[in-house]
Amino acid sequence: MARSRLSFEAYFQGIRSGNKLILSKAITLIESKLEQDRPLANQLINALLPYSGQSIRIGITGVPGAGKSTFIEAFGEYITAGNKKIAVLAIDPSSKISGGSILGDKTRMDALSRNPLAFIRPSPAGKEVGGVANKTLESIILCEAAGFEVIVIETVGVGQSETMVKNMVDFFMLLVLTGAGDELQGIKRGIMEMADGIVINKADGDNIAKAGLTRKQFESTLHLFPPPESEWAVPVMTCSSLEKTGIAEIREMLNAYKTSTQINGYWDSKRQAQKLNWMTRNLENLLLQSVFSDPGFKKELRATEEKVRKNELNPNEAADYLFRLIGR
Numbered sequence: 001m002a003r004s005r006l007s008f009e010a011y012f013q014g015i016r017s018g019n020k021l022i023l024s025k026a027i028t029l030i031e032s033k034l035e036q037d038r039p040l041a042n043q044l045i046n047a048l049l050p051y052s053g054q055s056i057r058i059g060i061t062g063v064p065g066a067g068k069s070t071f072i073e074a075f076g077e078y079i080t081a082g083n084k085k086i087a088v089l090a091i092d093p094s095s096k097i098s099g100g101s102i103l104g105d106k107t108r109m110d111a112l113s114r115n116p117l118a119f120i121r122p123s124p125a126g127k128e129v130g131g132v133a134n135k136t137l138e139s140i141i142l143c144e145a146a147g148f149e150v151i152v153i154e155t156v157g158v159g160q161s162e163t164m165v166k167n168m169v170d171f172f173m174l175l176v177l178t179g180a181g182d183e184l185q186g187i188k189r190g191i192m193e194m195a196d197g198i199v200i201n202k203a204d205g206d207n208i209a210k211a212g213l214t215r216k217q218f219e220s221t222l223h224l225f226p227p228p229e230s231e232w233a234v235p236v237m238t239c240s241s242l243e244k245t246g247i248a249e250i251r252e253m254l255n256a257y258k259t260s261t262q263i264n265g266y267w268d269s270k271r272q273a274q275k276l277n278w279m280t281r282n283l284e285n286l287l288l289q290s291v292f293s294d295p296g297f298k299k300e301l302r303a304t305e306e307k308v309r310k311n312e313l314n315p316n317e318a319a320d321y322l323f324r325l326i327g328r
Helices: 006-014 021-032 036-050 070-082 136-145 190-196 205-222 247-264 268-293 297-308 315-324
Strands: 054-062 088-091 118-125 150-154 171-177 196-200 236-238
Touching: 006 021, 006 036, 006 136, 006 297, 021 036, 021 118, 036 070, 036 136, 036 196, 054 070, 054 247, 070 088, 070 150, 070 196, 070 247, 088 136, 088 190, 136 196, 150 190, 171 190, 171 205, 171 247, 190 205, 196 205, 205 236, 247 268
Parallel strands: 054 150, 054 171, 088 118, 088 150, 171 196, 196 236
Antiparallel strands: none
16 A cells, blocks of 8 residues: 555646546545555545535435436436536445455446546445445545546445444435335335435336336335434436436436525535544444454454353453453
8 A cells, every 4th residue: 555655736726627637636635545545545535525515416216127227327417517516426246255356347338437527436344334335425525526427335235233324424215126016125224214315217118017016116115114313305206317308307306406405504504414424433343443453352352252162151241341451
């Protein structure tokens, strides 16, 4: 890492000028787990914070096969056609062995990856809950400072805890497939309650009628939920990423959401809450790293684990014992 590290000025000026190569290097810097990289990463984030916050941050989730990447590419092409810049932070499932990305988002979004107004950054999800890389929010700050006006976070998919995504975006979109009514069975109620908008994808050809039925089903289900804190009436929309239909309407819906929530104050209050969540999450990570990197604690942990395996100590007692060690 040290050999590829640039100076603070090179990172700062490169990002502010919209240099995508330097932006990518800067994200690598902030994702680094090396202690010697943290001062420069923090200095860079602090310097760029005043230039961030002007984008709309969109989280997109959906069951596998819902066509998230295809939709994002179609949406990105629409955004860039209007001379706007879009950044896609695509969080991949990680290899259990290497911890690296096992899906190539740049190959799944081939056309968008070549677009000069687009930036795609695949990142391994690692061990982070909800399929979101630990430094995603910091990456958002860097992308905004580089002039990207729309930021998309593509998550691993429904079934993971998506709360972390909700806590770092302005708009949380649930993407679902057309069908004969099986969609709701594979989607947890909590995911639907978090959604600011539901988009039914692949509404083309023989699927158009099915898409209409699916839309009605989701609209009926949404009536059972309490009204969201944003006071926003969650819409259910249809689109075809393949035929590029419905994309313009989705963009208009996002603009309407931003206007509505800025007027009632929810937009700003949510952004403030996200900053506090960012601080808390990083504090928790630092505490965990500090505890589990301590040689004495690691030795006691291994010994306690062995006692639990041998039924010499129940898991509750083991946890209590280890917790008391931390407090010494």
